Amino acid sequence: MNINKNIAVSDSGFVFNPTTGESYTVNPIGVEIIEMLKQEKSINEINQVLIGRYNADIVTIDKDVSDFINLLKLYSLIENQNAA
Amino acid sequence: MRPKIKIGVTGLNAIDNPGPGVAVIRGLLEASSFEASIIGLAYESLEPGIYMHDIVDRTYQIPYPTSGTDLLLERLTYIHEKESLDVIIPNFDAELFSFIKLEPKLKKMGINMFMPTLDQFEERLKVNLPKFGKKYNINVPKSESIYSVADFRKHKDDFEWPIVVKGKHYDAKIAYNKDQLQTHFNKISAKWGLPIIIQEFKHGSEFNVTGVGDGNGNTLSAVPMRKQYITEIGKAWGGIAITDSKLLDLTHHFIKETKWRGAFELELMKNKDGKFYLLEINPRIPAWVYLAVGVGQNIPELIVNLALGNEVEPITTFKAGKMFIRYSWEMIVDIEEFEKISTTGEL
Amino acid sequence: MDKFRYERPLIKKLESSMPNKFGMRTEYAPKTHIDGVAVADLISKYGSPVFVLSEKTIRSNVRKARKAFETRYPKVQFAWSYKTNYMDAVCRTFHQEGSWAEVVSGFEYDKAIHNGVEGSKIIFNGPDKSDDDLHKAISNNSIIHIDHFDEFYAIKEIATNLNITAKVAIRVNMDTGIYPMWDRFGFNFENGQAWDALNKIMRSDVMELVGLHTHIGTFMLSPNAYSVAAYKLAELAIGVREKYNHEVNYIDMGGGFASNNTLKGGYLPGVDISPSINEFAEAITSALINSNFRPDKLPLLILETGRALVDDAGFLLGSVLSNKRLSDGRRSTILDIGVNILFTSFWYDHKITPAQPFTQYTEETVLYGPLCMNIDVIREQISLPLLNKGDHVVIHNVGAYNMTQWMQFITLRPKIVMIDIDGKPHVIREGESLQNLLDVEKVPEHLEKFEL
Incomplete structure (x- = not known):
C-alpha cells in the first residue's frame, strides 16, 4: 500500500496532489487514515488504532476503511496496490 | 466625511460569461457619497472575485437557491453577525427570487436592499412577455409557450422560419426548421423544464438599456448601449453608450408604466424600420454596468443609497462617446487560498 | 477513556465549477423529534419504517x-x-x-x-x-x-x-x-x-x-x-x-x-x-x-x-440498511423505505433529513429503497451527512396520497401512528401481517398439496 508521498494534507482536511493538480477535502478520521498510510501502517494496524479510539465495531470500521482506501485508489492517491 | 458602508455583493464570477458582481463593486468603490467596503458572497470556490483582495475585503460562500430561503437566511445571519452588513446587492439571476422573498426579513436584521417587487419579477418572466407587452403597450416579438413540438402545429401559421427557441429561465437557440426545433426543444426542456417558448426571430441590431426606477414611476438613471462585439454565446465584449432618444423614451415609458423598483436591463432589437422590440427584461444590474459608471451614472451607488433610504436625485445626462472593451486577465493565486475557501467557506 | 463518536472516513474531490442552476440541495438540520416525541423512540416502539402523523x-x-x-x-x-x-x-x-x-x-x-x-x-x-x-x-x-x-x-x-x-x-x-x-x-x-x-x-x-x-x-x-x-x-x-x-x-x-x-x-x-x-x-x-x-x-x-x-402533517421514518459504492464511484444508500410505500417519490424530490446529529461533512448519495426492483429509487441525488447502517432518516411531507396509494408489494405495509395534541402516539393502522393477506386468498383444492 503505497500512498503518494508528495500529497500534502492540511489540518483543515485539504488534500492536494501536486502531481495531478487535483484537490480533495477529507474529514478528520480520513486525515488520520491518510497519515497512517503515509507511515506505512497496514490496514489491519489502522483498523486496530481506530477501534481503540472510536465508538464503533470492527465490522463497520473494516468495511468503511476498505471503502475509503478504494476511493483513494480510484482517485490515484495510492500508487500501487501491493497488499500491505 | 463620507460615511462607511459595508456592502455584500454576489455574482463574483467575472468569467467569459460574466456575473455583474465585480463591475458592481468597481462602481461602489468609486462612489462619491460613501466609502464602501465589500463583502463578497460566492457560490463556488473558483469565482475570480473571491481572490481580488484589492477590491473585496472578505468572501463567504452562500448556499445555492435550491437549498431554500431558510438555509440562505441562516447563512446570511451568520455572515451578518461577523460583518454587520448595511446593504446586499444580489446579481445572480437564479437567486433574485429568494432575495426578494427575504427582503422584509433582512430589513429587520438591518440589511437593506432595493429590489423589484415579486409581482414585477414575475410579470416580466419570459413566459409572460406577450401579456407584458400588451399590458404596457410595448412592442415585443410574437411568442408562444409550448409543451410539446406537436403544440407548435397550432401556431405554425403565425410564425415564419427561423424561430427562436427559449428555455423558461435561460438558453435560447435558433431553429431553421422543424427538425432543429425538435432538437432544441429536447435539449432545452431537459435542462430547464417546460414550457418552451418559441419566439419570432427579429432581424436587426441589438441594444441594451440599464437603469434604475424609484418604484413610483420615476427614472433615476438610464444608459442605452449598442453592442459592438458579441461573443459566440451572445455576450457583449464591447459596447458603446448612445443617446438614442427613442430608446430613452421607451425606457421612461417602461419605468412609468410598471413603476419599476430597482435596477434593470432591457434587451432590445431594432429592426430595419427603426422599430424597437423588447426581447427580455433582466431584473438586476447587468455585467456591463461599469460603462454606465464610466459615463457618469453610478447605478450601484444609486442602489445603495435607495436601499438605505437616502435622498437621491435623478441622473439625467451622461457623457456620450464612451465605449467599453472587456478583457480577460489571469491572477496568480496560492493554493492555500483556494484551500481556505474550499474547506471553510470563508476567505 | 471515552471513545470519540464515530464517523466514517470521507474523501471528496473538489470540482471546479462556476455557479449554475444545478447547485446541490442540502437538507442539513436533523429532525430528531416530531411533536416532542423522539424519532428513535417511535422507531424502537413501532418498528421501521413507520408513518407518523401529527x-x-x-x-x-x-x-x-x-x-x-x-x-x-x-x-x-x-x-x-x-x-x-x-x-x-x-x-x-x-x-x-x-x-x-x-x-x-x-x-x-x-x-x-x-x-x-x-x-x-x-x-x-x-x-x-x-x-x-x-x-x-x-x-x-x-x-x-x-x-x-x-x-x-x-x-x-x-x-x-x-x-x-x-x-x-x-x-x-x-x-x-x-x-x-x-x-x-x-x-x-x-x-x-x-x-x-x-x-x-x-x-x-x-x-x-x-x-x-x-x-x-x-x-x-x-x-x-x-x-x-x-x-x-x-x-x-x-x-x-x-x-x-x-x-x-x-x-x-x-x-x-x-x-x-x-x-x-x-x-x-x-x-x-x-x-x-x-x-x-x-x-x-x-x-x-x-x-x-x-x-x-x-x-x-x-x-x-x-x-x-x-401533506406536512405526515412523516415517514426509516433506517439505513446499507451503504454501497456504485461502479462509477458514487455513494448509494439503501433505506428500508421503498417506492411501494412512498408512492409520491415518483413525482416529488422529497425532503429527507437524518434523525440524529452529525458533522458538516456530506456526501452526494443515491437513495434506494429495499425492493429488489430497479425502479426503487427514493432520490436520484441528494447531499446527505455520513449515515451509518442503522441510522434513522425522516422523510417529510408525506401525509397526502401515500397512505392511500401505497402498494402491498414484496413486503408488508408498516404501521401508521398519529401523535395526538398532547404528544401521545396512537397506532391508527396496524402493520400488515401475513395472515391479513392469507385471509383474502383462496387456493383451489387441486393446488393444495405438492411434493418437492
Whole structure:
C-alpha cells in the first residue's frame, strides 16, 4: 500500500496532489487514515488504532476503511496496490 | 466625511460569461457619497472575485437557491453577525427570487436592499412577455409557450422560419426548421423544464438599456448601449453608450408604466424600420454596468443609497462617446487560498 | 477513556465549477423529534419504517385555512378529500374540525358513512358511481356532482324509481390558462356542454340543482387560475338565475392547492414557491365577491382542499440498511423505505433529513429503497451527512396520497401512528401481517398439496 508521498494534507482536511493538480477535502478520521498510510501502517494496524479510539465495531470500521482506501485508489492517491 | 458602508455583493464570477458582481463593486468603490467596503458572497470556490483582495475585503460562500430561503437566511445571519452588513446587492439571476422573498426579513436584521417587487419579477418572466407587452403597450416579438413540438402545429401559421427557441429561465437557440426545433426543444426542456417558448426571430441590431426606477414611476438613471462585439454565446465584449432618444423614451415609458423598483436591463432589437422590440427584461444590474459608471451614472451607488433610504436625485445626462472593451486577465493565486475557501467557506 | 463518536472516513474531490442552476440541495438540520416525541423512540416502539402523523399540524392547518377564507368571505365550508388520506383517524380529525366528506367511490362513500358523517354532508364526486352507489347517495340525501351524461340519465332513472328528488351539481371543466387543462372530468364551459347539462337538470323534475363544481388541476402554483375558474362558475350561476330564476346554494372550487413539496425538475424548493393558503383564498374570494352575485345572495363557498392540509402533517421514518459504492464511484444508500410505500417519490424530490446529529461533512448519495426492483429509487441525488447502517432518516411531507396509494408489494405495509395534541402516539393502522393477506386468498383444492 503505497500512498503518494508528495500529497500534502492540511489540518483543515485539504488534500492536494501536486502531481495531478487535483484537490480533495477529507474529514478528520480520513486525515488520520491518510497519515497512517503515509507511515506505512497496514490496514489491519489502522483498523486496530481506530477501534481503540472510536465508538464503533470492527465490522463497520473494516468495511468503511476498505471503502475509503478504494476511493483513494480510484482517485490515484495510492500508487500501487501491493497488499500491505 | 463620507460615511462607511459595508456592502455584500454576489455574482463574483467575472468569467467569459460574466456575473455583474465585480463591475458592481468597481462602481461602489468609486462612489462619491460613501466609502464602501465589500463583502463578497460566492457560490463556488473558483469565482475570480473571491481572490481580488484589492477590491473585496472578505468572501463567504452562500448556499445555492435550491437549498431554500431558510438555509440562505441562516447563512446570511451568520455572515451578518461577523460583518454587520448595511446593504446586499444580489446579481445572480437564479437567486433574485429568494432575495426578494427575504427582503422584509433582512430589513429587520438591518440589511437593506432595493429590489423589484415579486409581482414585477414575475410579470416580466419570459413566459409572460406577450401579456407584458400588451399590458404596457410595448412592442415585443410574437411568442408562444409550448409543451410539446406537436403544440407548435397550432401556431405554425403565425410564425415564419427561423424561430427562436427559449428555455423558461435561460438558453435560447435558433431553429431553421422543424427538425432543429425538435432538437432544441429536447435539449432545452431537459435542462430547464417546460414550457418552451418559441419566439419570432427579429432581424436587426441589438441594444441594451440599464437603469434604475424609484418604484413610483420615476427614472433615476438610464444608459442605452449598442453592442459592438458579441461573443459566440451572445455576450457583449464591447459596447458603446448612445443617446438614442427613442430608446430613452421607451425606457421612461417602461419605468412609468410598471413603476419599476430597482435596477434593470432591457434587451432590445431594432429592426430595419427603426422599430424597437423588447426581447427580455433582466431584473438586476447587468455585467456591463461599469460603462454606465464610466459615463457618469453610478447605478450601484444609486442602489445603495435607495436601499438605505437616502435622498437621491435623478441622473439625467451622461457623457456620450464612451465605449467599453472587456478583457480577460489571469491572477496568480496560492493554493492555500483556494484551500481556505474550499474547506471553510470563508476567505 | 471515552471513545470519540464515530464517523466514517470521507474523501471528496473538489470540482471546479462556476455557479449554475444545478447547485446541490442540502437538507442539513436533523429532525430528531416530531411533536416532542423522539424519532428513535417511535422507531424502537413501532418498528421501521413507520408513518407518523401529527394531529396538531392537521388541526392547525385546517384552522389556518378556515381563517384564510372565513375572514374574506361570509359562508365557507371545507369538505375533506377522502382520497388524499382516508385513515379513519385522519378523517375524523377533519370532521371534528367541521369538514364535510368529499368522496370519489362507493368504498369512500361507505367509509364516510361508517365514520358517522350525515348523508347530506357527503359530496360524491368522480366518474365512477355505480347504480348501487347512486341509489345509496340519493336515498341518503347526499350531494352528487355529475361527471357525464350517462350518469345524468342513471340518476334520473334511479330518482324516479325512488320517488326522491336528487340533489345534484355538475362538475365544470374550463380553460383557466394553465396546462394541462383537465377536460376529461365534467362538462366543458367554453364549448357549451356545461349549459347543455344545466338545461337538462333544470328541466328534470327529479333533480334539484344545488351547486356548481370545478376542480381545475393538481399541485397548482398559480392562484390566478382559481380566480379565473371562480369567475366562470359565478357567470354560470348567474346565468342559471336569469334563465330559470333559480339560485344555486353553493360554488365548489374543488382542491389542488400545492403543498410544500418540491416537484421533480423544479429549481427552487416547494416551500419557497408554493403560494400560501391566503393567496389562494384571496384569489377565489375576491373573484366571487367581484362577480355579479348580489351581496346578500352570495353562495356558500365549498373547498375540497386535501394535500395542502395534510401533506406536512405526515412523516415517514426509516433506517439505513446499507451503504454501497456504485461502479462509477458514487455513494448509494439503501433505506428500508421503498417506492411501494412512498408512492409520491415518483413525482416529488422529497425532503429527507437524518434523525440524529452529525458533522458538516456530506456526501452526494443515491437513495434506494429495499425492493429488489430497479425502479426503487427514493432520490436520484441528494447531499446527505455520513449515515451509518442503522441510522434513522425522516422523510417529510408525506401525509397526502401515500397512505392511500401505497402498494402491498414484496413486503408488508408498516404501521401508521398519529401523535395526538398532547404528544401521545396512537397506532391508527396496524402493520400488515401475513395472515391479513392469507385471509383474502383462496387456493383451489387441486393446488393444495405438492411434493418437492
